[in-house]
Amino acid sequence: MTQVRADPHATATARFAVLHNAAEALLDTLGERFMVERRESKELLGPTDALVRTVRLIPRTPAAGPLAVAFTDFPGLMVRLGRWWAEALPACGCDDCGEDPDELADVLRTQVGALVEGGLWERVRRGVGGSWFESRLIGVGLSARREGPLTARDAREARRSGFAAPVQWAPWPRRF
Known part of the structure; x- marks a missing residue:
């Protein structure tokens, strides 16, 4: 940040x-x-x-x-x-x-x-110049996309954490 x-x-x-x-x-x-x-x-x-x-x-x-x-x-x-x-x-x-x-x-x-409703999607993609993150956030009145470079270390860690394939975060579990 x-x-x-x-x-x-x-x-x-x-x-x-x-x-x-x-x-x-x-x-x-x-x-x-x-x-x-x-x-x-x-x-x-x-x-x-x-x-x-x-x-x-x-x-x-x-x-x-x-x-x-x-x-x-x-x-x-x-x-x-x-x-x-x-x-x-x-x-x-x-x-x-x-x-x-x-x-x-x-x-x-x-x-x-x-985010809470499950509208965040993220992934790592490899390119000629290195690895990039890609994020999409979709919600009521919102549709946005961002991407940026990752260090080799961050890219390896992300792939080990399951981000080699796109990850769509699930909705947050509600209290009953």
Whole structure:
């Protein structure tokens, strides 16, 4: 995960604090509705970054994709769905970009909703220049695709973990 960094052109960053509130509420709701294990820790987002609070929700079935939310000091969020889907909220945070915190909270809820309903598909593919990950996220009002390079080590680990063939994460198990 890459951390959202303070930008000298970001003067009203406090407006993004609502993202922390939205994420906390969403994590609590998911913990109540689904059979998941909640793990909290302090983690580095990168080799030169400070420790940040990270909350992981791990479904009680290995066929369902995990969720990780890191709460940055910006304030912002780094969200990881499954193995490779990563989202920085806000992406920039500068005044010129004008990202709306309420819209970003909706992005968070929409993407997590797609994961929970089994709408995340991931795989590793080999190419002439190396290995790449490919991810697709499909949900209500959402159809997105991402890909990116993998190190040789990450590609081997992914193939050992069953990602040589496409993996569609299962829906999260609901509490009864």
